[in-house]
Amino acid sequence: MAALKANLKVVQTRSVIGQEETMRLTIKGLGLRGPGSSVTVKNTPSFRGAIKKVIHLVTVEEVDG
Template identity: 70%
Template sequence: MAIKPKLKVKQLRSGIGRTEAMRRTLKGLGLRGPHTEVVVANTPAFRGAIKKVIHLVSVEEIDG
């Protein structure tokens, strides 16, 4: 079985002044503030959430 890649997501900008939906999306990804990082599975659900806040985060693909 092949190792599935994961995504390392780092929050670069604050959620202050953003819509409630964006703040909830950041929280759903597990990000708690600028410069926090999380590793999530590379699934359509996570990719969609990242797409909603792509201007606030950086994304890097890593090996699982």
């Protein structure tokens, strides 16, 4: 069984215009500032849950810590 990588690279691919306020706040909470912006976050259950909520607005890839 492969181990999970330590970090996730999250890239915002779509705008939050027209999205619910909770999704806008989730994007902001992840540290994303607009389409094309990216952040690297820890691979924890809380970050994975936030990403799952806005998965239609972002792309995600695992990266080494």
